[in-house]
Amino acid sequence: MDLSLSGKxxxxxxxxxxxxxxIADAFAAEGARVGLVDRDPHIDTVADELARRHGGAVFAEAADVSIEAEMNDAARDLRNAMGPAAHVVFCAGIGSGKFGFPFTRLEPADWRRVLDVNLMGFVHTAHAFAPQLIESGEAAPTHGATLQVLVSxxxxxxxxxxxPYSAAKAAQINFLQCLAKDLAPHGVRVNxxxxxxxxxxxNESVWVAGQGSLPESEREDYATWAERKIRTVSPLGRWQEPPEFGAASVFLASPHARNVTGQVLNIDGGQVMHA
Ligand SMILES: NC(=O)c1ccc[n+]([C@@H]2O[C@H](COP(=O)([O-])OP(=O)(O)OC[C@H]3O[C@@H](n4cnc5c(N)ncnc54)[C@H](O)[C@@H]3O)[C@@H](O)[C@H]2O)c1
Structure with missing residues (x-):
């Protein structure tokens, strides 16, 4: 299937x-020009490796999504290097590192960093990149531009x-719906x-946090914990794999999804079903 992402x-x-x-790998495989942002200082090496694998142009910027000025700089630098973004996918995320059941196991102070990265990081991304997405969406209305966010x-x-992680993810979902309405007239879809x-x-950090709350006799290794949880919560009963998210993201960015906006695509083995 031609996803028409080559050169985007x-x-x-x-x-x-x-x-x-x-997801970056999937866009590069489709021939897109790709810009990577991460607080990991090795992001340059990741970009070089992707460029070698797919032969296209891959740019990198080390930045912390929770810092508004760094996101504005990243948006400006990547625009100067690549031109305006047509597709932006927000995948940065963290958990609190603590087991939060009941909620009183956490202090209110444990919430701040989780909200700063997951929610405010997405807010900074939307503000920093919306002008470029609008420019791309208005320049190519039949293809459109997209903003995507990994929720949960x-x-x-x-x-x-x-x-705090659940609340940040719920807030991301609500904000993406606001954005989908705001940006639709400019040819920008948000999902x-x-x-x-x-x-x-x-995922492994969730297991680490949970084990710390248990007596020694009830602790499980990561594989045992995960297999039991997957069997309990998911009708299909199996792990989801990272490339499945690459496939979904390039589909949502493509004209095949031109009527999809304001939606959440659950790739979860049927864990959550909405009517
Ligand atoms: N793995 C799962 O089971 C799962 C389940 C539900 C939702 N998600 C969501 O999928 C997304 C990706 O998660 P993942 O499992 O690949 O996590 P991961 O920890 O493997 O990768 C997260 C990436 O985000 C980067 N990052 C974290 N904080 C940052 C910051 N402040 N600024 C810039 N970069 C930052 C990290 O350096 C890392 O490269 C997240 O939004 C997560 O909430 C994951």
């Missing part, structure tokens, strides 16, 4: 590893594992992609 400019935030890296099943079900269980550093 795509910026992926949180692209050094995990789901964001797989946790933001849809009041998950008790890590309340979320919600994973359930993907074997990444972030």
């Amino acid at each position: 400019n795509a910026v992926i935030l949180g692209a050094a590893r995990g789901i964001g890296h797989a 099943v946790a933001g849809q079900i009041g998950s008790q594992t890590d309340p 979320g992609i919600a994973p359930g269980m993907v074997r990444t550093a972030l």
Whole structure:
């Protein structure tokens, strides 16, 4: 299927590893010009490796999404290097690192960094990149531009594992719907992609936090914990893999999804179902 992304400019935030890296890989494989943003100082090396693999242009900027000025600089620098972004995918994310059930296990102070990165990082991204997306969307109305955000099943079900993370994800979903309405007249579609269980550093950090709350006799290794959780919560009963998110993201960016906006695509083995 031709996704018509060749030569388009795509910026992926949180692209050094995990789901964001797989999404950057998918855009590069489609022939897009790709810009990577991550607080990881090795993001240059990740960009070089992607460029070698796919032969296209890959740019990198080390920046912390929670710092507004760094996001504005990243948007300006990538625009100077690549031209205006047509597709922006916000994948940066963190959990609190604590087990949050009941919520009183956390202090209010534990919420701040989680909201700063997940929610304010997405807010900074929307502000910094909207002018470029509007420019791209208005210049190519039949193709359009897209803003995407990796949300979570946790933001849809009041998950008790890590309340600040769940609340940040719910807020991302609400804000993406506001953005979808605001930006539709400019040819910009805004959607979320919600994973359930993907074997990444972030997923493993949830296991680490949970084990710390248990007596020694009830602790499980990561594989056992994850397999049990997946079987319990997901009808399909299997891990989701990072490349599945790459495939979904390039589809949402393509003209095949030209009537999809304000939606959350759950790729979670059926964990969350909406009527
Ligand atoms: N892995 C899962 O099971 C799962 C489930 C549901 C939702 N998600 C969501 O998917 C997205 C990607 O998660 P992942 O599992 O790939 O995580 P990950 O930890 O593997 O990767 C996250 C990336 O974001 C970057 N990052 C973190 N904070 C940053 C900051 N302040 N500024 C810039 N970059 C920053 C990290 O350096 C890393 O490269 C997140 O939004 C996460 O909430 C993941």
